[in-house]
Amino acid sequence: MVIMTTTEAAPAPGQPAGLTRIPPALNAAALEHYAATYGRSVLELDRALAAAPGPDGLIDLTHGDTRAFLPPAAAAADFDDAVTENTEAYTAYRGSAALRAGLAPRLAGLLGRPVDPGAELIITPGTQGGLFAALSALVSPGDVVALPDPEYFMSERILAYLGATAHRLPVSSDSRGLLSIASDALDTAAAAGARLLVLSHPNNPTGGVYDPAAARALAGFVTGHDMLAVVDQLYCRLIFDGADYVHLSAQPGMAERTVTLAGPSKTESMSGYRVGAAVGPAPVIDAMERVLSLAALRTAGYGQQVLRHWMDGDAAWLADRTAAHQALRDELVGRLRAIPGVTVAPPAGSSYVFPDVSGAPGGGPDDHAVAVALKAAGVLVSPGYQFGPAGRGRFRINFSQDAGRLALACDRIEAVLRG
Amino acid sequence: MVIMTTTEAAPAPGQPAGLTRIPPALNAAALEHYAATYGRSVLELDRALAAAPGPDGLIDLTHGDTRAFLPPAAAAADFDDAVTENTEAYTAYRGSAALRAGLAPRLAGLLGRPVDPGAELIITPGTQGGLFAALSALVSPGDVVALPDPEYFMSERILAYLGATAHRLPVSSDSRGLLSIASDALDTAAAAGARLLVLSHPNNPTGGVYDPAAARALAGFVTGHDMLAVVDQLYCRLIFDGADYVHLSAQPGMAERTVTLAGPSKTESMSGYRVGAAVGPAPVIDAMERVLSLAALRTAGYGQQVLRHWMDGDAAWLADRTAAHQALRDELVGRLRAIPGVTVAPPAGSSYVFPDVSGAPGGGPDDHAVAVALKAAGVLVSPGYQFGPAGRGRFRINFSQDAGRLALACDRIEAVLRG
Numbered sequence: 001m002v003i004m005t006t007t008e009a010a011p012a013p014g015q016p017a018g019l020t021r022i023p024p025a026l027n028a029a030a031l032e033h034y035a036a037t038y039g040r041s042v043l044e045l046d047r048a049l050a051a052a053p054g055p056d057g058l059i060d061l062t063h064g065d066t067r068a069f070l071p072p073a074a075a076a077a078d079f080d081d082a083v084t085e086n087t088e089a090y091t092a093y094r095g096s097a098a099l100r101a102g103l104a105p106r107l108a109g110l111l112g113r114p115v116d117p118g119a120e121l122i123i124t125p126g127t128q129g130g131l132f133a134a135l136s137a138l139v140s141p142g143d144v145v146a147l148p149d150p151e152y153f154m155s156e157r158i159l160a161y162l163g164a165t166a167h168r169l170p171v172s173s174d175s176r177g178l179l180s181i182a183s184d185a186l187d188t189a190a191a192a193g194a195r196l197l198v199l200s201h202p203n204n205p206t207g208g209v210y211d212p213a214a215a216r217a218l219a220g221f222v223t224g225h226d227m228l229a230v231v232d233q234l235y236c237r238l239i240f241d242g243a244d245y246v247h248l249s250a251q252p253g254m255a256e257r258t259v260t261l262a263g264p265s266k267t268e269s270m271s272g273y274r275v276g277a278a279v280g281p282a283p284v285i286d287a288m289e290r291v292l293s294l295a296a297l298r299t300a301g302y303g304q305q306v307l308r309h310w311m312d313g314d315a316a317w318l319a320d321r322t323a324a325h326q327a328l329r330d331e332l333v334g335r336l337r338a339i340p341g342v343t344v345a346p347p348a349g350s351s352y353v354f355p356d357v358s359g360a361p362g363g364g365p366d367d368h369a370v371a372v373a374l375k376a377a378g379v380l381v382s383p384g385y386q387f388g389p390a391g392r393g394r395f396r397i398n399f400s401q402d403a404g405r406l407a408l409a410c411d412r413i414e415a416v417l418r419g
Numbered sequence: 420m421v422i423m424t425t426t427e428a429a430p431a432p433g434q435p436a437g438l439t440r441i442p443p444a445l446n447a448a449a450l451e452h453y454a455a456t457y458g459r460s461v462l463e464l465d466r467a468l469a470a471a472p473g474p475d476g477l478i479d480l481t482h483g484d485t486r487a488f489l490p491p492a493a494a495a496a497d498f499d500d501a502v503t504e505n506t507e508a509y510t511a512y513r514g515s516a517a518l519r520a521g522l523a524p525r526l527a528g529l530l531g532r533p534v535d536p537g538a539e540l541i542i543t544p545g546t547q548g549g550l551f552a553a554l555s556a557l558v559s560p561g562d563v564v565a566l567p568d569p570e571y572f573m574s575e576r577i578l579a580y581l582g583a584t585a586h587r588l589p590v591s592s593d594s595r596g597l598l599s600i601a602s603d604a605l606d607t608a609a610a611a612g613a614r615l616l617v618l619s620h621p622n623n624p625t626g627g628v629y630d631p632a633a634a635r636a637l638a639g640f641v642t643g644h645d646m647l648a649v650v651d652q653l654y655c656r657l658i659f660d661g662a663d664y665v666h667l668s669a670q671p672g673m674a675e676r677t678v679t680l681a682g683p684s685k686t687e688s689m690s691g692y693r694v695g696a697a698v699g700p701a702p703v704i705d706a707m708e709r710v711l712s713l714a715a716l717r718t719a720g721y722g723q724q725v726l727r728h729w730m731d732g733d734a735a736w737l738a739d740r741t742a743a744h745q746a747l748r749d750e751l752v753g754r755l756r757a758i759p760g761v762t763v764a765p766p767a768g769s770s771y772v773f774p775d776v777s778g779a780p781g782g783g784p785d786d787h788a789v790a791v792a793l794k795a796a797g798v799l800v801s802p803g804y805q806f807g808p809a810g811r812g813r814f815r816i817n818f819s820q821d822a823g824r825l826a827l828a829c830d831r832i833e834a835v836l837r838g
Contacts, residue, residue, distance in 0.1 A: 089691030272508030
């Protein structure tokens with residue numbers, strides 16, 4: 001199943017023979033099967049976009065701007081204290097015991113389930129580090145894993161790296177941005193042998209929140225088939241319009257079979273510290289710690305301590321940050337909808353929108369080509385292919401930006417899409 | 420080849436079926452074959468030592484004390500500047516371009532070879548993160564990899580995780596602590612199919628430096644067999660007695676086939692930041708970046724910046740730090756040699772000693788049992804099995820400690836070993 005051609009090259013004369021020999025697992029992560037639609041693997045598409053020309057003053061909308069939305073002041077203070085105290089340079093691989101003890105009640109409050117700080121919690125190098133550790137702890141070669149379409153761009157790559165196959169679940173969105181997955185799609189996944197469900201919630205890249213009934217149906221699907229679940233809740237604190245957000249691990253029978261990933265990289269703009277947390281059943285947290293010990297020993301000892309005051313009495317701060325993002329969302333969705341041929345569901349959470357520009361005069365179904373054209377016009381976006389087959393003709397924008405720069409980016413996007 | 424018994428357990432009644440299913444790669448990293456000597460896998464031995472009782476005031480000699488030897492002041496200042504500037508929260512996966520451009524000349528000076536900051540350098544989550552990325556970039560299932568015995572405890576675990584087999588190379592030490600590997604051992608490894616050599620230099624756990632002639636012979640072995648090499652030089656700046664240290668990647672034909680790992684975690688006591696650097700051929704750095712993107716996206720953006728002034732005109736500081744460690748080494752080696760039945764080679768570099776206590780009345784060949792006894796007496800050491808078959812009857816001490824605490828630890832060690 002591993003196609004070696006795209007990333008293998010014959011060594012140059014005199015070059016060591018082993019230099020261009022890519023291990024099969026790493027090669028699989030290139031996602032060669034996207035060549036059937038796009039003519040190139042996902043790795044090649046990414047490299048082509050990175051190499052495509054862009055002007056000075058390129059506006060990067062692939063991630064949030066941590067200068068437009070600053071981290072809480074406590075983060076830097078907690079880090080400095082950790083350096084000064086200098087007692088936690090070497091922690092348990094799963095993270096500082098004192099930190100976990102302080103954090104567990106706040107995570108329990110967030111997730112609506114008990115969290116044992118010793119057995120059920122691990123500090124990870126960002127939420128990506130938690131995702132890699134969780135999947136590496138749970139997935140064996142040949143496994144089939146249920147994955148929404150679209151879904152976070154790294155999930156399918158990691159599954160392919162681990163020798164597993166992603167069984168995609170089409171996601172539907174209603175007019176309020178509330179998501180659901182059809183029950184026959186779930187049944188098909190179960191029949192295909194899926195014993196693990198991996199999903200982001202809110203969904204990355206759409207920002208959609210699962211409708212409460214749909215979320216409960218997902219939990220019922222997992223428990224009913226004796227499956228496990230990995231739920232990336234990186235954006236679960238940034239929810240708009242008071243939408244009803246259902247925590248999957250708090251549903252009946254789910255706590256003992258769900259790994260929940262969380263972290264301060266997005267809502268709190270603390271991505272530069274590269275810290276996250278995962279809550280799950282003790283045997284899985286044990287296995288995740290074994291993975292993390294191999295990959296990096298531990299999350300940076302000083303860096304872990306920026307979680308000391310994460311989610312600690314910050315309701316007013318969170319309300320302000322949410323309102324600011326909701327205003328940006330409304331402005332952006334309005335701008336996008338004014339472009340002929342563009343459709344977009346308003347995200348119920350996160351700082352992402354995922355418009356469909358396939359019908360725009362300057363858009364079309366080839367989202368890679370659209371992203372290259374947008375880059376030439378001064379805007380960098382995340383093209384739809386990165387998130388799965390459902391990304392065809394779409395791109396993702398992270399609107400956690402300065403309002404003026406986002407407006408300028410919208411001008412450029414509109415100019416391209418109007419053709 | 421994967422034995423599942425030691426880490427598998429039947430699910431408890433009502434427990435999800437998938438919870439105790441350990442993926443074969445992770446299970447392989449438990450190193451079951453050590454059970455032939457010790458009765459348990461390395462994972463089980465580690466867990467038994469972690470669970471063994473120790474008194475209040477346990478002195479942990481498994482790592483250096485970052486309060487006894489502080490990080491350079493520039494590290495905290497550079498980190499604070501990075502947080503204040505807040506322009507590098509999101510960097511290229513291989514690290515900040517500006518940081519790499521500044522660091523490359525200093526790495527070139529250290530290693531004695533040119534370093535292209537764009538193509539040949541990646542910033543890693545500690546040197547462990549660099550080792551994991553390098554081996555994951557170079558090793559395929561079924562590979563045979565040449566590995567000194569003894570060697571850094573994670574190397575064989577990562578190789579097993581990747582489905583490879585470690586072919587051990589016995590290491591000899593002369594009376595000055597200078598190491599060599601017999602040529603017939605290298606020939607046997609080549610005949611066994613080894614196409615990659617992985618080693619630490621100075622050696623972890625012995626602190627030995629390869630004799631210059633032996634180092635050149637190692638380089639000749641690698642080039643002569645068209646092999647690749649991964650060299651962990653985490654301790655290459657902490658060299659005693661003016662010993663002649665040979666950088667392998669500077670030897671003829673080696674730059675294009677060697678990945679060199681370095682970082683400030685040890686000599687500079689900056690382990691709490693979890694940052695390192697790797698220099699190697701462009702195709703391997705590319706592949707390492709792909710691995711890192713899966714495992715953690717990137718090294719923490721702010722954390723990378725603590726390398727801004729690493730090795731920047733610190734010759735006087737380094738001379739002081741080296742002298743302080745050399746004094747601790749001399750005191751410790753003297754104390755250990757005074758214990759009947761203990762033999763130890765003085766390390767020519769690093770902050771490790773690796774005494775053989777198999778002949779001591781309170782010692783013996785079972786280094787796990789000795790470590791459990793030492794823990795009960797108030798000293799935590801790294802038992803020899805962690806480093807390979809040659810660790811039988813030995814343990815590792817990291818002597819980067821407060822002198823008074825190290826002396827107290829020596830009292831406790833002596834009391835146990837005298838029996």
